[in-house]
Amino acid sequence: MTPNILAYAFAFPxxxxxxxxxxxxxxxxVSARLTSRIGPPIRQPFWDVGKLLLKETVVPENAISWLFxxxxxxxxxxxxxxxxxxxxxxxxxxxxxxxxxxxxxYLLTLxxxxxxxxxxxxxxxxxxxxxxxxMVLMMSYEMPLATVIVGFALIYRSFSLTTIASTPVWSIVxxxxxxxxxxxxxxxxxxxxxxxAKLPFDIAExxxxxxxxxxxxxxxxxxxxxxxxxxxxxFAMAALEVVLFIPFTLSSIFNLNLTGASxxxxxALWFLFKVxxxxxxAVTLVRTSFARFRIEQASRIFWVYVNIIALVGxxxxxMGV
Amino acid sequence: xxxxxxxxxxKQVVKKPFTNPFPVKHAxxxxxxxxxxxxxxxxxxxPPVPLPEEGFRGKIxxxxxxxxxxxxxxxxxxxxxxxxxxxxxxxxxxxSRCMFCQLCVDIxxxxxxxxxxxxxxxxxxxxxxxxxxxxxxxDNLIEEPPEAKEKGL
Amino acid sequence: MTKSQYYIPIGPIHPALKEPIRxxxxxxxxxxxxxxVKRGFAHRGIEYMGMKRNAIQALYLSERICGICxxxxxxxxxxxxxxxxxxxxxxxxxxxxTIIAELERIHSHILWLGVVxxxxxxxxxxxxxxxxxxxVLDVLELISGNRINYxxxxxxxxxxxxxxxxxxxxxxxxxxxxxxxxxMKNLFLADPVYKARTRGVAQLSKEMALKVNAVGPxxxxxxxxxxxxxxxxxxxxxxxxxxxxxxxxxxxxxxxxAYDATLVRIYEIDQSVDIIEYCIDNLPxxxxxxxxxxxxxxxxxxxxxxxGIGAHEAPRGEVIHYFKxxxxxxxxxxxxxxxxSYNNINSWAPLLLGAEVADxxxxxxxxxxCMCCNDRIAVVRDSSGKIVDSTTLHRMAVEKTMRIKxxxxxxx
Numbered sequence: 006m007t008p009n010i011l012a013y014a015f016a017f018p019x020x021x022x023x024x025x026x027x028x029x030x031x032x033x034x035v036s037a038r039l040t041s042r043i044g045p046p047i048r049q050p051f052w053d054v055g056k057l058l059l060k061e062t063v064v065p066e067n068a069i070s071w072l073f074x075x076x077x078x079x080x081x082x083x084x085x086x087x088x089x090x091x092x093x094x095x096x097x098x099x100x101x102x103x104x105x106x107x108x109x110x111y112l113l114t115l116x117x118x119x120x121x122x123x124x125x126x127x128x129x130x131x132x133x134x135x136x137x138x139x140m141v142l143m144m145s146y147e148m149p150l151a152t153v154i155v156g157f158a159l160i161y162r163s164f165s166l167t168t169i170a171s172t173p174v175w176s177i178v179x180x181x182x183x184x185x186x187x188x189x190x191x192x193x194x195x196x197x198x199x200x201x202a203k204l205p206f207d208i209a210e211x212x213x214x215x216x217x218x219x220x221x222x223x224x225x226x227x228x229x230x231x232x233x234x235x236x237x238x239x240f241a242m243a244a245l246e247v248v249l250f251i252p253f254t255l256s257s258i259f260n261l262n263l264t265g266a267s268x269x270x271x272x273a274l275w276f277l278f279k280v281x282x283x284x285x286x287a288v289t290l291v292r293t294s295f296a297r298f299r300i301e302q303a304s305r306i307f308w309v310y311v312n313i314i315a316l317v318g319x320x321x322x323x324m325g326v
Numbered sequence: 327x328x329x330x331x332x333x334x335x336x337k338q339v340v341k342k343p344f345t346n347p348f349p350v351k352h353a354x355x356x357x358x359x360x361x362x363x364x365x366x367x368x369x370x371x372x373p374p375v376p377l378p379e380e381g382f383r384g385k386i387x388x389x390x391x392x393x394x395x396x397x398x399x400x401x402x403x404x405x406x407x408x409x410x411x412x413x414x415x416x417x418x419x420x421x422s423r424c425m426f427c428q429l430c431v432d433i434x435x436x437x438x439x440x441x442x443x444x445x446x447x448x449x450x451x452x453x454x455x456x457x458x459x460x461x462x463x464x465d466n467l468i469e470e471p472p473e474a475k476e477k478g479l
Numbered sequence: 480m481t482k483s484q485y486y487i488p489i490g491p492i493h494p495a496l497k498e499p500i501r502x503x504x505x506x507x508x509x510x511x512x513x514x515x516v517k518r519g520f521a522h523r524g525i526e527y528m529g530m531k532r533n534a535i536q537a538l539y540l541s542e543r544i545c546g547i548c549x550x551x552x553x554x555x556x557x558x559x560x561x562x563x564x565x566x567x568x569x570x571x572x573x574x575x576x577t578i579i580a581e582l583e584r585i586h587s588h589i590l591w592l593g594v595v596x597x598x599x600x601x602x603x604x605x606x607x608x609x610x611x612x613x614x615v616l617d618v619l620e621l622i623s624g625n626r627i628n629y630x631x632x633x634x635x636x637x638x639x640x641x642x643x644x645x646x647x648x649x650x651x652x653x654x655x656x657x658x659x660x661x662x663m664k665n666l667f668l669a670d671p672v673y674k675a676r677t678r679g680v681a682q683l684s685k686e687m688a689l690k691v692n693a694v695g696p697x698x699x700x701x702x703x704x705x706x707x708x709x710x711x712x713x714x715x716x717x718x719x720x721x722x723x724x725x726x727x728x729x730x731x732x733x734x735x736x737a738y739d740a741t742l743v744r745i746y747e748i749d750q751s752v753d754i755i756e757y758c759i760d761n762l763p764x765x766x767x768x769x770x771x772x773x774x775x776x777x778x779x780x781x782x783x784x785x786x787g788i789g790a791h792e793a794p795r796g797e798v799i800h801y802f803k804x805x806x807x808x809x810x811x812x813x814x815x816x817x818x819x820s821y822n823n824i825n826s827w828a829p830l831l832l833g834a835e836v837a838d839x840x841x842x843x844x845x846x847x848x849c850m851c852c853n854d855r856i857a858v859v860r861d862s863s864g865k866i867v868d869s870t871t872l873h874r875m876a877v878e879k880t881m882r883i884k885x886x887x888x889x890x891x
Contacts, residue, residue, distance in 0.1 A: 130486060
């Protein structure tokens with residue numbers, strides 16, 4: 006590990022938290038405007054986290070307290086680590102070469118798992134039901150997610166995200182495989198709200214049914230950590246989609262000849278813009294315009310429909326490559 | 327992942343939000359300062375929701391000069407918001423108890439001053455509806471004859 | 480770490496409930512295997528208060544029985560009282576009453592549609608429907624002076640007349656709701672996720688609806704054509720052929736589930752709009768009060784002996800008020816209120832048994848429950864589980880007041 010990487014490793018999480026909260030703020034604002042409301046200021050998530058950090062952290066009497074307190078940390082750590090694997094535009098991922106897409110898959114799962122275990126550990130019936138639902142949901146959407154990643158491995162013969170980011174997927178696939186990639190993209194877009202526990206798949210946190218489910222007993226610092234991990238994960242997931250499917254750099258579209266600092270600034274802004282567009286379309290618009298599914302309906306959707314889409318996509322990719 | 331709701335919502339993005347805005351965007355540090363600035367015209371505040379032109383039932387206004395002390399309003403008031411002041415033969419109205427049903431206004435016979443053709447009622451509904459207060463017995467929420475306060479009745 | 484059975488308490492305070500009631504459910508995984516509904520958290524003793532006041536005061540107390548439909552209880556009150564007193568409201572007043580009642584049905588049904596959308600997690604639809612509800616509330620404010628508590632009715636008439644400007648606003652509102660309701664049909668009935676969440680949930684068969692005495696839209700959704708406006712017509716409904724709306728008229732088949740309840744309520748908004756249009760087109764001229772002077776009215780009540788039953792089809796079902804005037808005081812000697820939610824809540828236990836945890840909010844919401852309407856009695860048990868009777872309770876209450884007064888040093 007060079008000092009360079011260490012510096013990245015400290016700067017990225019801070020940047021990740023900042024961007025995650027800003028995107029959450031924009032998400033809330035846009036969601037409010039979609040429903041004809043004024044909405045909170047964009048800095049509101051920062052106030053929320055600050056306020057939660059100041060509040061008392063209550064551990065329920067019949068909770069397993071070490072597990073209950075450890076899970077928010079694990080959730081935040083896993084989403085922070087996830088960020089270190091994602092190349093920002095032309096910047097290389099800090100942890101490049103230490104395992105790639107497969108680790109990303111595991112880190113995504115780890116965060117949901119941490120929430121589920123935290124739910125089981127809090128000893129409340131609402132949390133337990135929520136945790137059970139989260140486990141079922143996780144088992145349902147893992148398969149399409151894995152299919153997408155296998156599809157990319159087939160195209161690139163590699164799991165490295167930096168390789169994928171440096172050569173746009175659309176430039177190396179033929180028309181048939183291109184169709185396959187589009188289907189994989191659709192599958193990943195449907196998985197996104199489930200992965201981020203947003204409507205229509207926020208079944209594990211259903212407010213009206215089980216009163217926020219897994220998070221029902223969490224408060225104060227623990228809840229703030231979950232909130233942060235949720236924000237970071239939302240950003241990371243959208244960034245991952247951009248890296249996989251919309252990797253075009255601005256300089257390659259307009260044939261710009263930028264070098265040095267200006268290249269990095271322009272590309273970083275362009276990358277953030279792409280992430281914002283994906284975030285708004287895949288998360289904000291979907292979460293605002295859908296009702297919540299029941300757990301068995303969501304399972305059916307993922308096991309049957311999304312799986313079919315993903316597997317057909319995979320087959321097309323396999324034929325095309 | 328597309329349904330009809332999405333189009334309805336996307337149409338709403340370009341329209342003005344439906345929410346009634348607060349008078350000012352952020353809570354002011356000093357309310358009196360803000361009010362002074364508004365009076366000078368330096369700050370503009372969002373007006374409250376418009377009321378219907380006539381017939382709005384707001385805070386009851388009591389004119390003790392017109393009150394003949396018939397106690398009919400006390401008889402019909404469902405919320406017991408009227409109190410009889412026997413020394414003055416007038417009433418006291420507690421707005422915090424009032425349920426704005428307008429029965430007292432309907433039943434009030436009123437009084438005719440010399441030179442007037444018709445009786446004018448002592449009680450009337452005003453357009454005031456911003457009645458929030460910390461104290462339910464604050465001056466703003468009690469309508470009474472001025473003598474009652476002076477004499478401490 | 481996991482147990483096979485969980486005990487899930489819903490209420491008295493829970494995000495799915497807007498008013499206090501308690502549902503105790505035992506669940507296995509997601510399935511409910513045992514359920515108990517406990518009510519009586521919002522008893523306020525309004526009937527008793529009404530029997531201590533005069534009839535005009537009690538009428539305005541009855542407006543406060545229900546939190547949402549402020550005109551259903553006064554409507555049943557005035558209809559019953561007029562029967563007991565042997566007076567009749569002038570035709571114009573009858574038509575105005577019907578218009579107000581139908582306006583209220585529109586706002587209450589739109590409110591329900593928003594609530595049920597919220598219960599299935601469709602918050603944007605909640606905001607959108609309630610945005611559309613503002614129009615009818617504005618019209619009600621214009622006509623009556625307030626948005627929720629209209630204070631329009633009086634025994635033997637109405638207190639405010641409809642002016643030209645009101646009729647213009649009503650006509651404009653009718654056009655608005657014709658379009659709005661069409662959009663609502665698209666958004667609710669054609670939405671795949673909404674259909675997935677409500678089809679087959681809270682499915683009440685015809686037999687079961689009769690067995691639990693379901694009333695109003697709940698019974699109509701189960702395919703029973705029952706509606707007070709059709710069965711015992713009163714006021715302007717007697718001139719209009721109102722037919723209860725049932726799903727078999729609209730789609731040809733009955734499921735009796737929450738989706739059908741949505742269907743019935745959306746089409747009832749159409750029906751209400753039609754009724755209002757008929758009423759303003761055929762509004763008779765004349766007085767609006769049989770006895771305009773309240774003092775005369777009260778003295779007539781004081782002289783009258785009689786009893787009467789008033790029924791009104793509220794947005795949630797039938798509201799029934801029973802009165803007895805004994806000729807000694809100017810208020811009711813006996814006043815009994817039957818509210819629709821009381822019957823409809825009976826359907827919760829059979830519907831929840833075997834359902835999923837995710838269905839609890841839909842089952843709870845689909846009857847449009849109004850807890851403050853239905854709590855007519857409160858039963859107090861002592862530590863051994865024995866019911867404490869009212870005299871003992873009264874004595875204990877007086878004793879406690881005395882004790883507190885002594886502790887606080889209150890002078891008589």
